[in-house]
Amino acid sequence: MSPPIHIRFKAMEIKNLHSWQLTYEQARGLQDDLAKQVKITPLSRDIKVIAGLDCAFDKTDGYALAAAVVLSLTFPEIIETATARVPLTFPYIPGLLSFREAPACLAAIEKLKTAPDLFLIDGQGIAHPRRLGIAAHLGLFLNRPTIGCAKSRLIGTYTEPGQNKGDWTPLMDGDETIGAVVRTRTAVKPMFISPGHLCTLEEAIFLTLILTDRYRLPEPTRLAHQQVTLLKNSVNNPAKADGQR
Numbered sequence: 001m002s003p004p005i006h007i008r009f010k011a012m013e014i015k016n017l018h019s020w021q022l023t024y025e026q027a028r029g030l031q032d033d034l035a036k037q038v039k040i041t042p043l044s045r046d047i048k049v050i051a052g053l054d055c056a057f058d059k060t061d062g063y064a065l066a067a068a069v070v071l072s073l074t075f076p077e078i079i080e081t082a083t084a085r086v087p088l089t090f091p092y093i094p095g096l097l098s099f100r101e102a103p104a105c106l107a108a109i110e111k112l113k114t115a116p117d118l119f120l121i122d123g124q125g126i127a128h129p130r131r132l133g134i135a136a137h138l139g140l141f142l143n144r145p146t147i148g149c150a151k152s153r154l155i156g157t158y159t160e161p162g163q164n165k166g167d168w169t170p171l172m173d174g175d176e177t178i179g180a181v182v183r184t185r186t187a188v189k190p191m192f193i194s195p196g197h198l199c200t201l202e203e204a205i206f207l208t209l210i211l212t213d214r215y216r217l218p219e220p221t222r223l224a225h226q227q228v229t230l231l232k233n234s235v236n237n238p239a240k241a242d243g244q245r
Contacts, residue, residue, distance in 0.1 A: 011114055011228070012144070013143075014106055014109065014141055014142060015140065015143060017034070017140060017141055018030060020089050020103050022090065022099065027093075027099050028130075029098050031130045032130055034104040034136075034173075035130055035131040037198060038132065038140065039198055040126065040195050040197075040199070040200060041241045042199070042200055043145055043198070044198070045153050045208070046117065046146070046163045047117045048221050049072060049079065049114060049115075049116045049117050049118075050071050050072075050073055050116055050117065050207075050211065051070045051071070051109070051112070051116035051118075051119050051120070051220060052068070052069045052121075052122075052221040052222070052223055053066065053067070053068050053105050053109075053119055053120070053138070054066070054221055054225045054227075054228045055067075055101040055105055055123075055228065056228045056229065056231075057088070058085070058232060058236065062087060062088045063085050063088060063104075063235075064081065064086050064087075064100060064101055064103065064104035065083070065084070065085050065086075065228050065231050065235070066101070066104035066105045066107065066108040066114060066174070067082070067224045067226075067228035067230060068081065068105070068109050068111075069081045069223040069224045070114050070116055071219065071220050073211075076211075076213075076219060078223065079114055080112060080113060081153060081223075081227055082111035082112050083108055083111075083228065084104050084105075084110075084111065085231065086103050086104040088100060089103065094110065095129055097134065098123075098132070098134035098137040098138070100108055101123070101134055102138055102141070104186070105121075106141060117144070118145040118146070118147070118207070119135070119138065119142065119145070119146045119196075120149050120208070120211065120218055120221050121148055121150060122150070122151070122224065122225065123135055123148050123149075124150050124154050125139075125146065125147060125148030125193075125194035125195050125197075125198070125204070126148075126194050127148060127150070127153075127154060127155065127173075127178045127192060127194060128155065128178075129155055133194070134148070135147060135194070135196030135197070136148070136195075136197055137198075139198060140197060144197075144198065145196075145198040145199040146195075146196030147194075147195060147196055147199060147207060147208065148192075148193065148195070148204075148220050149192075149208060149217070149218055150194075151192070151217075152192065153171070153181075154192075156171040157171075157173075158170065158171045158172065160181075161181050161190055162183065163187050164183060164207070165183055165185055165212075166182075167178045168181060168182040168190070168205060169181050170182065171192060179192055179193055179194030179201065180204075180235050182205055182208060182209070184208065184209065184212040184216055185212065185215065187213075188216050189216065190195065191217070193205055193208050211235065
């Protein structure tokens with residue numbers, strides 16, 4: 001009798017948009033082309049399951065590290081987590097960071113058994129010089145709504161929002177609104193929120209706020225940051241990490 005065959009089906013399909021072996025000129029041109037495919041449109045699906053994504057770097061060994069944490073929107077509990085460690089193939093170039101970070105993020109997402117309805121990503125969406133920050137870039141690979149939740153401004157001008165949670169002002173690039181400066185917690189520094197793909201700015205602000213409780217960061221990206229920090233510590237200090245488990 002033949003042994004049973006175990007087939008692992010991926011939770012979600014990830015598009016193969018392009019190679020990661022690119023020159024600077026090729027990456028710049030590709031950003032312009034991909035930005036034309038980004039859609040800032042109202043959500044077309046019910047949002048029940050959300051994933052947070054964060055990335056870090058192990059510069060000593062030349063690796064990108066990523067963590068994905070999946071949460072229920074209704075009951076904010078962790079459904080699953082996944083991490084990945086991928087060799088760096090692209091240099092550090094401001095404005096092209098998604099080519100450095102995205103391969104690790106996609107590797108972590110590929111391990112998920114759950115298909116999230118939406119991704120909150122630590123980084124920029126369309127609040128980017130060529131309108132293709134990592135949240136917009138990954139949105140095209142995933143064909144899922146994505147939101148960029150950045151801790152700092154990349155481009156744009158704004159007036160400081162009010163001090164209460166929920167206060168926000170538009171982030172402008174000339175006459176174009178590219179995001180929002182959102183106070184996610186009273187009297188703390190604001191977050192820079194921008195839609196990545198398949199959602200509107202208003203929806204991005206609303207979801208970010210309802211997913212933010214006691215901290216400045218939305219819970220999905222806060223937990224993803226914790227996981228990627230643990231991964232980095234375990235790589236750099238394996239003995240210490242083992243002692244903490």
